[in-house]
Every structure is written in structure tokens, then in C-alpha cells.
Amino acid sequence: MALTDHHDVFIGSTDDGYTFAVLNTRLTAAHRLLIDAGFTARERPGRTVYLLPPGQTSEDTHNRTGSALYGLLAHTMDFVDLSWTTRRHESGRLPKPDAHIRFSDHRVTATVRSQAARAILEQHAFRPAGSGYALPRSMSEREKVGAVAQAETHMSVHGLRVKVSLGIATPSDIPPAPGRTRAPAPPTRAVTPRHRRP
Template identity: 55%
Template structure:
């Protein structure tokens, strides 16, 4: 499996600026909600992805926020690690304090400030010669949850976070789990979580 496969709704961004939403279980009215808000359904390697083409941050922010709001009656199991939707109507985004990379199956990070270093360590990132990393024995779903919580924490302290998922274009997004040979997760499902909102 891949990091995008563990939550009912995963929101991410490709390097070329697409916002994508992967649904990992059937949700009533999800197709209608997503397409009404400007996302286009696309079949890709046995999964249906919903894509929003590169657009302005305010538009991506508003459209994605509306989708998540309308999906709330059906699930609260969201993970949002998109960078294309980051926008604040109260002013410019905070300066980036940390960079988190999930592109190679591991979770690594670098920190630009003492505050960012402290937050990463509080959330379980361990020092490495090149920055920080989450221990490999932690399951994928838990690692996504840690990244989400660390990002929320840093935003609350006025530090922006850059998250890379390693998908240059929508064509590079991972196949659906049925196409991937991987052992079943050894940990029990974690409680549902909803992403922080600057929306």
C-alpha cells in the first residue's frame, strides 16, 4: 500500500500543481459532491482519482474545503497533505519552517528553525545525519497521522510546512491497493482524524 491508501479521504498535491482526492471507500454522494465542486473523475491504475487542475491557491482552497465540508456527514477520516490548497484570507502564508518528504516510502524531514526542530521531535521524528526521520517500524497510517498532527502544530505556531508526496504528475500516483503486493498492516486501525483547516 501507499501513504494515500489509509484514510477514507486523502487530499494531496502533485508537483505540477494538481490537487487530487483519493477515496478509499465508497461514500454516499461523494462523486456528485466532488464533480459539483470542479473535480474531474479519472480512472488510474484501478483507482478513481478526483483531480482539480492547477489553479489559484484561493480557488483550490475554497473548492477543496467545500468538498470536505460536504463529506463530513459521511466520514471524518480525512488526511490532507496538499500544498496547492494552502491559503489564508487574513494575509500571506507563514514562512516555511519545515519540509517533510514522503516520496520514497519513508518519512523524512528538515527543519529551518529551532521551533520546527522542537515540534518535529515532540511528534516522534528522530535526528539523522541529514535532518529527521520517523522510525520505519511505525505503520504507514500512523506515520501519515504524525505528519498531519505535526503540520497542524507548526501552523498553530505560525510556521508553514512543505510536504512532498513524490508524485510529479497525476500519472505517477500509486496504483490502487489491489494492484500492490503488500502485507496487511500489523497495527489496529487508528481513530478517525480530520485535518487542520486554514479554510
């Protein structure tokens, strides 16, 4: 399974600035809620992915995503939001985060710029590793996603800026549904072999 597959709803951001929503279970009215909030649907192998393009203000992206999630809460409480594009900030360049958490090759690492961010990461299972922090390799992927979500929320409550990089460069890199590695091949017509006369 991919890190996007462990919750009914997964909200994230691609490296190129798209906000996306992945639904891992059928939820009544989910399609309408996301479309009404301004997301567009894009088919991926085995699933539909919902996208908000970059170029909007962080406040607009925050409000659109929040509106969709508020409606989805009537159908599930099993969701995670690790998107950096929905975090409000002043106009202009995205400020440097106090903590930058990265998913890569089944590892989760973090770099920090403040003692407050260090203390919070350590409360959520992160341990010193090299020049930053990392979650233990022994944790399951779902546990890692949960630890990152808790640490991100904890830091946000204290006014610390966090960026979570999921290792998903563009919308086309969003993992397909579990067990699906690519789109099914288009059907081909059966060809009857012809025998040539000598």
C-alpha cells in the same frame, strides 16, 4: 498498500501542482461533492482520482477543497489532507516553508528552517537524522501518515509554513488501488490457428 490507501479520503498534491483526492471507500454523494467543487474525475486502475489543476490561486484551491471536505464530513471522519497546494499564501511565489517533509522509499524525512518547527516535529515522533529529521523506520505507513498530518496541523496552528512532498510527480503517478498494478489489458479476440496446405 500505498500511503494514499489508509484513510477513507486522502487529499494530496503532486509535485507539478495538482491537488488530488482519492476515495478508498464508497461514500454517498462523494462524486457529486467533488465535481461541484471543481474537481475533475480521472480513472486509475481500480479507482477514480479527483483532480484540481494548478494555476488557480491558493485561496481558490483552499476554498474548493474545503467545500468538498466539509460535505464529505457528513459521511466519514476518516480523512487526511497533506496537500501543500491548498495552503493559503499571498500571490506570487510560494514562500519557503519552515518545514519541508518528504515521503520517499518508505521513509519520511524533514528539513526545517526554524527552532519552533524543530520543537514541533520532535513532539510528533521525528528524530534527528543527518542534516534534518526522520520518522522511525519501525513505524507503520499509516502511523507515518498520521504523524505527518498531526505535525503539519500543529505547525499551521502556530503560523508556520509546511510543505509535504508525497513523492508523486504527476497525476499519472498516483498509485492504483491496492492489488492493482496497471489497467487491465483490453480483451483480445480468440484466433483460430490455420493450417497451411503443403
